[in-house]
Amino acid sequence: MQERVRLSDAQINRDLLRSIFETPKWYWFLVAFLGLVVLAGFTAAGYMFNQGLGVTGLNRPVMWGFFITNFVFWIGISHAGVMLSAILRLVQAEWRRPATRAAEVLTVFSLMTAMMMPLIHAGRPWRVMYWVFPYDFARGVYPNVRSALVWDPAAVFTYLTSSILFVFIALVPDIAVLRDRTTGWRHVMYSVLSLGWRGSVRQWKLQLIAGILLSAIILPIFVSVHSIVSWDFGTAMSVEGWHSTVFAPYFVIGAVHSGVSAVVTVMIALRWVFKWENYIRMEHLDALAKLLIVVATGWFYFFILEFIFGLYSLEGPEVALREMQVFQMPWTALFITFLLCAYFIPVPMWLIPKVRRSIPLMIFTTILVNIGMWLERFIIIVPGLARKQVFTFTWGGYTPSAVEIVIVIATFALVSMLVLLFAKVFPLIPIGDAKEGMILYDEIKIGKVMVPAVMREE
């Protein structure tokens, strides 16, 4: 049942622009605290650049550790943007309205954060120019275009560009609202960014078409990004457990699982922080939780396929890898935690309607999912590398160092800080969409009761 309250346009403006025009006391404290954590991360990275990768736990054969796990994790979170925004826009799901902007913004910031990880991981980030620009044809030194590691940044940057466009196109009408309510330099900034928006029929039509077109175009990009990230692993023939045909969809749906969960966490935080109870309502959490049940179960199916077909041919190295993942401490503990967090605790809980409509429990379950999904990437990456070699005496292990832990924690602070700063400049719930939702809201009398109803645009 919808819990919608009829709100006037003026009320919607007032509520949704509150994050921009009113600054609560805690706001700058929180931003400063997050900024400090980010600073600690940059300091740790600077120390690592100065001392070399020896200060991390990376070693031979485990060359990829916390940084690459975190890279895959943030790429995963970025998939929420398109999943919620583009797909739900195309299928005209009414409950998408308060979630789209938060999802898109999360996409942009998590992609930026994700792309920092390989740079940090490389140890000497200034050398990146050598990967990007072919600098010495005479000696045959140029990026290997046949490597998934080169396709990866291409796909991620395409996704980043289109996501920024996507956010911006949806923002234009809201920026115009801000333009009309600000003075001074802020007015100038919003005037430039609003691109002369007056809200004419033609402008709305163009904005609508651009949104739909971008949704349709961004979908294949969204699928390609995580598929290519999965091929960073899938095309590595020598690592047991990585060369699996199911990796691409398995990674994509896993990304959607963690991404949508992250959006729910962020939405609940926004509702609490900016008092948006009239906009982010229980019916939205309910619908998102139902979507998560389906996505999580789809993800679990692919996990089962990946695991069964890992063992399918019962080859020694593959069995050794699975044995390490499941039966050797501390991996056993991590594996159990991963399964409990990513599926077996949240999904049965979401099946209960009361849980879907409870804020603390939804926060709890969605954070659990992301703990689980972070561990999933870790469990795929490290044991595979640790058991990479044919000879048992060259097998290895991995323990993250303090430097890696600090940098990973700092990425979470960075994304949170960027979302908070964004909320200070732009509304995190689309104002135009909220007003459209009010227009399209209706009621139908059935028997003696009034039932909430929506007008279909087509």
Next chain:
Amino acid sequence: MHEPHHPVQASYLRMTAQEITQDVIQRHESPGRQFWMVTSVLAGLLGLGIIGFIILLSKGFEDRNAWGYYATTFAYIFTAAQSAVLISVALRMVKAHWRRPIARISELFAAVGLFTFLLLIPLLWVLPVTTGRRSIWFEWPGHSPHLWDTLALGLLVVCGLALLYFASIPDMAAVRDHATGARQNRYRRMALGWQGSLHQWKKLQVGISLLGGFYFILLIVVHMLISVDFAMSLVPGWKDAIFPAFHAITGFQSAVALTIVTMSILRWKTSLRRYIEADQFWGLSKLLLALSLLWFYFWWSGFFTYWYGRQPAEQSILKFLMFETYKVPFILAFLLCFVTPFVILMWNFVRKTIWGPTLAASIVLVGTFFNAIRFYVPAYSIEDSSLHFLETLPPANTPGGVDILIIIGGIAGAVLVYMLASRVFPIVSTWELKEGLLLQRVRKLMKIQIKVLAKPE
């Protein structure tokens, strides 16, 4: 907002609940002469199939190669018909109002499950034991895969039939109330005392949801078992984790196609055209487009990983299933399951017609058959499934006269079962239409007519 290509208001929304019941039940009582003519022809074709089957049976089960096209026919019917039930389950789950007139059309395919199950039985004798070869059962538990696959398919069929029966109870009560004599007695027993009380409606809703959810999970499991046990594990060196998921996607795609084609035939040949309109074709064609794209994505994920890897075992699989031995069915499947439907359905104005989705769906149904050929025929052409990988590729198995008889008879049999089932259960779900009358309105917003959909939950 552009002008829709079809009227906002569905024709049945202009009828009263009583008119809908009378209209559908009248058609259900007397399907017409043409119906019986078609069923007779189908019975004849099924007879030919049975002759083909007897000839095949007389040769015994040792020559697995001879059973390739039989297995293909079984897999094809399973893929399309058993997945078709899911259309109504999925659309009901997402509460799509436009599903109402076509829910039963897709659910009726559950009845074909009985025929699919019969087709499975001889294959159990053809399928070798798993000892000494790769399998998802790892030689445990006993009698796998034969016993467990049979049980799983049996459970799926029973669940599908239960769903069909359960979702038809209010309609059977309506038939009971309009019939006389023996027919009334029969439907009285089948309607299980349905009076339409609040308690009964609640039970019905819960039952349909539970059975639907259970069917969904079972279907995915059975797709996995059949695709691996009856195809992949018979080919040495074929270790393809995405194949069960790809198999399920082909199932969903062909299910949508099958439903669209059935809708077209009903529109063309019966008086039910007022229920099955552009809205339904539009909705399903969007699904078909999405599934055709997914078909490509799942195929590509599997193909790419093999092709890039350059490992001998994987290269021989690509040569065997795609680029050499079974090149023709692969190219046809690729063209008919992905390229053609994509080119046809990418245009919104085509998706809003009746002919566009029908054409694309018919093409997909043919494509799915070639898709089944390219997996099942090669799998049965390998003598020794316990090899490490395919060092030499067996020659292609082209269909003979017996195979063609079996294919025709199998497909005719499936259609015949569907048609006969439509004699028992009304092919349009009247209670869902009547529910639709309550929950949908057409109102004026500014200058345009707009549909208003109630969201009671």
